[in-house]
Amino acid sequence: MRFSTITTLITAAFGLVAAAPVEEPPVQKRAPAAVYSNCVNPNTVALTFDDGPYQYLYDIAGVLWENGVNKATFFFNGNNWGCIYTAANKAAVKWIYDNGFQVASHTWSHSDLSTLNWDQLHDQFWRVEQALQRITGATPAFMRPPYGSYNNLVREVAGARGQGIVLWNLDSGDSAGISVAAQKQRYTDIANQHPSSIIALNHETYASTVWEVLPHAITTLRNAGYSFVTVAECLGLPAYQSVGAPQTGSWTC
Template identity: 55%
Template sequence: MLFNVLTTLVCAAVASASVLKSRQGPQLVTRCTVPNTVALTFDDGPYIYLNEIVDTLDAAGAKGTFFFNGCIYDPANRARIKYAYDHGHQVASHTWAHRDLTSLSWDQIHDEMWRVEQALARITGATPAFMRPPYGNYNNLVLDASRARGQSVVYWDFDSEDSAGASVQRSRQLYDQATSTHPPTILTLNHETYQTTAREVLPYAIQRLKAAGYRLVSLADCVGQSPYQSVVGAGTPDSTPDVVNGPKNTHEDSEEE
């Protein structure tokens, strides 16, 4: 009897330790941790400027990180995602339909995350280790769901304000201010859905950041972690209509803050 009681207590302790362990480790990323690095990140794609952004980054020897929504299975968007991934840039989750995760149930949150993870794994073979919640909104339920899925939630400490309607001059000014104060690291928020970001702000930002001596790296490199949970051979799109068709790109009415 005593042996059974002791065994039960030991098992309970082990289980509790396992739960505690699963709740430890990097979960919420709000800044880079590797000194002298900048992570240029882009939300709300894939969009028509993605390849152009990739080419600009490549020309500068820089790496970007792209947080994708669910308008993925369209052939043109699959090709864009592959283009970024094959050029060594990081791909990550921005959830499927760009919904405010704090307004959803546990199952709905998982569904929003799972759909994009599945799509990226099928297109690139890589399962993302990072997720940026739409609008930057998260709560404990979102953090717990992301942790259960093996992902860190990503925020930012610099906003180019492109989604808030900032002019090219304003976004450039913000990059000027950042480089002049020269913090140890910068984790940026940009959106690939704006022509001005791709063609006028990004080239300027790269020039200013490199002149300030920063290394322009992926999000994973700026926090010293792996970008993916696993990398296997790419698959094929699901033929289920509600998955293949997916939501339309909603960047015009569902931008970040």
């Protein structure tokens, strides 16, 4: 006998009113998600930061502002380096959003999405979407698959959830552990090559990214004639599927 049937019988026998289960809203069938690794607007660069919220979040924003940049995109996990629902992390995510930076999904637990089935993928997407909705009121229109790993099933799930998949055409190399000098050189090299646009992959979790690489990247790219935008702006698309009021509550991972 199914659990739901047992619950119905028990509640009927004792005259109780059963609480409605909390479930993920149904998703509609849509076309597979588009995959982006370049901007459509020329001479733009979208600086992106993965794997947060983390302790350097405020520092990254400070360095951006100190260098005259007020646009960047943060791809947040729900429970990777830490739970997004801690008081400190909720405050940080809300602060980033309120200050005009774009927030987007990096999935719940940073799993390799290409190894997951349909239900597991929806869980990875839904849980971080729900967290961002609760904290900021916004439903993200973009996601980045951990490790850049995706397949057709991931595209189908992202499409069903109304999200575009964002990759990059410049990897700073911070997560691979390359030297600060080598990371800086990557920014110098791409500025010299001068592609029409750049989506740059960085991570929130490295102090050297914040204090050493980021100032160099900004100066180098600005001197090459690029302007700094969010991912949504570089693609000419809305950053969010919907925007509403944030919620108050106590949630756990």
